[in-house]
Amino acid sequence: MQQRVLQVLEFEKVKDQLIKHASSSLGKEKVKALIPSSDYDEVIISQEQTDEAAKVIRLKGNVPLGGLVDVRATVKRAKIGGLLSASELIEVAGTLYAGRNMKRFIEKMVEEEIELHHLPELAEKIVLLLELERNISQCIDDNGHVLDSASDTLKGIRQQLRTTEARVRDKLESMIRSSNATKMLSDAIITIRNDRFVLPVKQEYRGAYGGIIHDQSSSGATLFIEPQVIVDLNNTLQQAKVKEKVEIERILRLLSDEVAESSNEILQNIYCLSEMDFMFTKAKYAKQIKGIRPAVNNDGVVRMFKARHPLLPENEVVPNDIELGTDFTTIVITGPNTGGKTVALKTLGLCTLMTQAGLQIPALDGSEMTVFDAVYADIGDEQSIEQSLSTFSSHMVNIVDILDKVDEKSLVLFDELGAGTDPQEGAALAISILDEVYHRGARVIATTHYPELKAYGYNRSGVINASVEFDIATLSPTYKLLIGVPGRSNAFEISKRLGLQEHVINTARAQMSNERNEVDTMIASLETSKKTAEQEMVDAEKIRKEAEQLHKDLQKQIIEFNQQRDSLYEEAEQKAKQKVEEARQEAEQIIQDLRKMRKEQHAAVKEHELIDARKRLEASVPTFEKSKKVEKQEAAKQSFLPGDEVKVITFDQKGHLIEKVSDNEWQVQMGIMKMKVKEKDLQYIKRAKQEVQEKPLAMVKGKDYHVSLELDLRGERFENALLKVEKYLDDAVLAGYPRVSIIHGKGTGALRTGVKELLKNHRSVKNTRFGEAGEGGTGVTIVELK
Structure with a gap:
């Protein structure tokens, strides 16, 4: 891409906004180098990476990239034998920690079965250098100070340093507290010059303490003297400090050598982390502008x-x-x-x-x-x-x-x-x-x-x-x-609105060619026609969708009703059979008892009477046939009038007759649905009173009164879609629905994952599953409500 085009289209300003979301200098460096690619495969991969990072941010809110520092130059210097400072080693340890943290974070998401591809590939390449990270952390604190625990030798040297320094301060404190100190000292304090402890002595008393003069004040009135009695102690202190410095350098050298040995792995970690930082930088910017993956x-x-x-x-x-x-x-x-x-x-x-x-x-x-x-x-x-x-x-x-x-x-x-x-x-x-x-x-x-x-x-x-x-x-x-x-x-219309006289405008119109006037008239007509057509198309599409939805809802309700009815039939039949069987067993027992009584007591009970009683009992057993033939025959004999309450035998549903549409067919209102039904499928229930018949029949309620069995989220933004799901679940629970469908489409999978996460923790959701092949597959989630 031409640099001039990037400037003209303000792509650099987009990069200025993008760079604010980078977590490290590594991410900022990649943003600065970002240019559009003309390679199709490269664009696809880059879009997938951004979308994947956006998915993680949507689900987790943030990512643990703290501690990441660009230590490439530091590592390369260690690789060629350079000695790293304590602060540089701490930065290396921080980067190792950031890599370990990100690797664990991504692996945990994979364990949760969150669908990721590019991030796990990068996380897999991150090498855990736990021993090096631990060695640096045990030797150096967060402020870049080498700890006493770094080695036994250093611990001993620092113990000697503290002991000697305490002895020096004790001797100097005793000098300050002496009776002559107020007269001979400019100030009763202990100070340091040339890394040695000294006292501020007035010029005229320079010989009172002996020792070495290290400095004097700007006026020359005060000399900073190291008293003779602490010269040897100060020498001991300096020797200990030299030993401390040598031991610290030895420790830093060992740690630097460890960094050099693992330099390739560290540089590989830095590459992976920089790629991750760049991915999440793009994802955070997408969230800021409410962007989508095209x-x-x-x-x-x-x-x-x-x-x-x-x-x-x-x-x-x-x-x-x-x-x-x-x-x-x-x-x-x-x-x-x-x-x-x-x-x-x-x-x-x-x-x-x-x-x-x-x-x-x-x-x-x-x-x-x-x-x-x-x-x-x-x-x-x-x-x-x-x-x-x-x-x-x-x-x-x-x-x-x-x-x-x-x-x-x-x-x-x-x-x-x-x-x-x-x-x-x-x-x-x-x-x-x-x-x-x-x-x-x-x-x-x-x-x-x-x-x-x-x-x-x-x-x-x-x-x-x-x-x-x-x-x-x-x-x-x-x-x-x-x-x-x-x-x-619009020059004439604007001029007229602003008050230009009509005759001036008409004169101007006359100066224009007929062809130009015709073109403007045609354009005005086109604008009006386009607006009208667009509005009519929107209205028609809205009506069509509502009609389709009503049809689907009715079909689902009928199917669910029939399933529920059949289930109740079966349950009632089983209970009835159980009761009849219990009655039969009890009757058989009674008959046996009667026979026993007849034998034992010679009662006048005849055998044929017992047989007749059993037959009557068996005849009383109910049958459970669902045939509608008798009902249809009775329906055919009945005359109907508009407004009659009837039963539609085919659907086993009640409704009202609206009007007769042919010799043997009526239009019937069943709940929210109107449909044509053959007269032979109608069973008369009752006739409404005359005054009721004169009133308009019940009409289909508007959408404000109806809760659909499906919620279509396709084309919705992610945040709006989740709000709609929340409200819809509440409405469905109030409506008493046992099961609803949420259509989120397949697409990139972002909306589907977001909906699944919301449903997993929702108080009203009992269970969820993807739709079957005939229900929309993975583009639909079926929700069972409590």
Whole structure:
């Protein structure tokens, strides 16, 4: 990618925002070196890595990258025999700790069966150097001070140092407390000069203490003297300090040699950690801009839904849909200044660069981007004072360079093409340039003021007009991009709103050609028609979805009702059989008792009477047949009237007759559903009173009163989707549903994982599973409610 294009499209500003999320200098270094790639496979891998890191942040909130420092130079110096300082060794230990912590963190996520690919590969390459990390930590504290416990020798030397220093201070303290000290000393304190303990003695008493003069005050009135009685002790102290320094260097040398021995493993760890830091840097930035992972193709197709410019505040920018590379490869945008044409242009260009750099883009799920070999842009006033070029000449220099390089794998962005020269010549040149780039097969978006280009797309296949909407009522742009509608001049309408006299405007209209007036009228008509069609399409789609949902809900309710009914039938049948069997056994026992009594007491009970009693008992056993033949025969004999309450035999459901639609067919209202039913499948229940019949029949309740058995999350942002799931589960529990379905789609799997995590801990969820093949597979989660 050309560096000028990266500057013009403000990719460097994106990197400035991105670098703020890096956890270490290693991550910042990779951000600074980041440039968009034109290799399709490389882009795919980079997008996968960013999405994987974003998934971890969504599930875990943060990652343990603390302690990571760029110690590559330190390790390389140790490798060639250099002696590392205590602070450098602590940084090495901190980096080893960061690697161990990240490795354990990723391994734990894998154990939790969270689907990851790139992070586990990097974690596996991290080498645990526990002994080296422990040796450094045991010898050096967090402040870079070598501990006494580093070696027995050092411990002994420091014990000697403390003992000797205490003796020196005791002797000097006794001198300060003497009766003559107040007179001979400038101040009753012990100080240090040349790393030796001394007393501040007045000039006139220099001979009172003997010893060595190490320094004097700026005025010369005070001499800093090491008294003779502590010279030997100070010498001993200095010798101990030399031994301490030698022992510390020996310890640091041993640790440096250990670092040198493991240098390759440490450098490999640093590489893995820098890659991880970079991945999570991109993921944190994606969270900041509410970005999504776009589907990436290599076919030159771009589909962006509700795309926003990433550098503009979310509450100020107007999202737009941008499509390129399917039915058309060139878009010509017309409209007023400050209307948002250049923003739309830059949004596409910058999102393309971000995608190819492995960054997520601020748009809705389902957006799709392609990989270009090159992005070319001619945007803004790039007049060169050094070259003494006019605005037009400066633009032409860029355009000539673009035409030399552009091909079918290029994205070309022209802002105000042909501007800065005679309008007629500029328009002709703009058309010619667009034709040339179009025939090369490139993807092109161009903005222009020229009216001649408004009709450019009407006689060229693969080219479409677009405009930015302008609200005449408020005299301000709406910044909404309208694909398929060329922009029109609003000069007359604006002038009229601002108070320009009508006759002046009419005179101006008369100066325009008939063709121009016809074009403006056609454009106005197109704008109105497009708005109407879009609104009607939205309304129709909404009604269609509601109807489909109602149909699905009814089907599910009928299936569940029938299953529940059959289950109850079976349960009742089993209970009835059990009761009858118990009664039969009891009756048989009674008969046996009667026979016994007859034999023993010669009672007048006849055998045939016992047989008749048993037959009557057997005849009383109920049968459990579910045949509806009798009901159908009775239904056929019954005459029906609108408003009658009936039973639909096929579905075993009650309803009301609405109207007769044919000789043998009625329209029946069953709950929330209307359907046509054959008269022979109807069983009369009762007839409503006359005054009730005159009232309108019950209508299907609106969606505010109905809880669906399915929740469709496709196209929703991650945070909004989880909020919807929370509310929907509460509504479903209140509605008494035993089981519901949540449709999250397959996609990248991010939404599916988020929903599963939420359901796992939800108070109302009993069990979850993915749908069967006929229920939507892994794109649907079936939830059993408590």
